[in-house]
Amino acid sequence: MRIGELAARSGVSVRALRYYEEQGLLEADRSGSGQRHYPESAADRVQLIQMLYAAGLSSRTIAELLPCVEAKVSTPESRARLTAERDRIDAQIAALTRTRDRLDAVILFSGSPASGCRWIAGQDAAAQANHTATR
Amino acid sequence: MRIGELAARSGVSVRALRYYEEQGLLEADRSGSGQRHYPESAADRVQLIQMLYAAGLSSRTIAELLPCVEAKVSTPESRARLTAERDRIDAQIAALTRTRDRLDAVILFSGSPASGCRWIAGQDAAAQANHTATR
DNA sequence: CTAAAACCTGACGTTGACGTCAGAGGCAAG
DNA sequence: CTTGCCTCTGACGTCAACGTCAGGTTTTAG
Structure with a gap:
């Protein structure tokens, strides 16, 4: 398939696909006309x-690890990189979870009918119940 | 405390603190000399x-939500934003988890002694056991 | 008092993953 | 054949969160 169709299928832009090729992430056959x-x-x-x-991950790191991830093989070096990235992602997940919990606390507390959130007058409890029911 | 000490304590650069002020995220008293x-x-x-x-989150979004998160209060509008951001973070956590699991699969499979990872000759099983024991 | 260290404002530089535009070709339909 | 859409290369533009530098003032240590 040509680049436009691949872009449509995968949901990224044509420019992005060319960029991936430029970064060595995605190879393509060329027709006679290029x-x-x-x-x-x-x-x-x-x-x-x-x-x-x-x-x-950066383009460089992806270029390094992409073959490993696709083929599920690794050298000791790439395995070290893989492990490092996995650990970084683990840490990021942990941080995001803390952040989400913090936001959740704000939402639940400030959205609770008993929380005295009526600090701007004129709010009715119905709208609040609506938002609370979001989860 | 002055800006240098705050930077040291919080582990960010002086420039970043000035930037936060510029973005309306962090206010500071000024001494007579500025x-x-x-x-x-x-x-x-x-x-x-x-x-x-x-x-x-972007500076603009943080500026909008920071007071809510600190004081645990919210207007209906800010609560909508909070919920939207929380949902985005939830989705991001889910995506990161999938990515981590994928990397884990590669690490475990290619690192397993029985996986035939010896595709580059000369590796001894001891080093591999070392890496495997990382987790 | 003096020199080093810290602080100020203002402004330009950096980085990465693309967006966008220009100008020139390629390709199936009518 | 030509019209309209797709594709090509090359190059400059973007955006956000700062880094860095210049030139000057303030605070602190000795």
């Missing part, structure tokens, strides 16, 4: 790339 | 700011 052609498997690969970007 | 003076409580506030930055 157009990129991707196999079906490219969609999965793009998903994986996005996944790793979302976890805070 | 130097910033912070109360003890500023350290906690900075920690909270860092926490929210780390969760992916």
